[in-house]
Amino acid sequence: MLKSIRHTGIVVSDMNASLRFYRDLLGMEVWADFTDDSDYVQAVTGVPGADIWMIKMKAQDGSSVELLQYRSHPQETPTPRRSCDVGINHLAVEVEDIDALHKMLLEEGIEFNAPPIFSADRGAKVTYCRDPEGVIVELVEIVK
Numbered sequence: 001m002l003k004s005i006r007h008t009g010i011v012v013s014d015m016n017a018s019l020r021f022y023r024d025l026l027g028m029e030v031w032a033d034f035t036d037d038s039d040y041v042q043a044v045t046g047v048p049g050a051d052i053w054m055i056k057m058k059a060q061d062g063s064s065v066e067l068l069q070y071r072s073h074p075q076e077t078p079t080p081r082r083s084c085d086v087g088i089n090h091l092a093v094e095v096e097d098i099d100a101l102h103k104m105l106l107e108e109g110i111e112f113n114a115p116p117i118f119s120a121d122r123g124a125k126v127t128y129c130r131d132p133e134g135v136i137v138e139l140v141e142i143v144k
Helices: 015-025 039-045 098-107
Strands: 008-011 029-036 052-058 064-070 090-094 124-130 136-142
Touching (some): 015 029, 015 052, 015 064, 098 124, 098 136
Parallel strands (some): 008 064, 090 136
Antiparallel strands (some): 052 064
């Protein structure tokens, strides 16, 4: 029986660019930074010879994102997924002052689908952007 969502894992090709986005721009806190090439990680991931650099970060509420760079299996950033593609396709995060964050991220070169707009029930302001690997990140400010 499911107890909770432990974390969201994102495979990256450039750990430093992803750290800049999630830690420096969005304000997540790094709580673990390590590499693992053990038999355990190779068995769990199903990737023989895996050598992974992992950084675990948390938001203010304790929810976690895990960045994984497979040093043994260099990756190229795939063609960006569309919002309507099947499968896990975005990470939604709750933020404060979405308008100020949107402005700051634009100045940092982050691209958005639209500026922050009110949801249909007007209970939130929302926008979509992409992280350095093309992952869709939904920024949500609860306004009710």
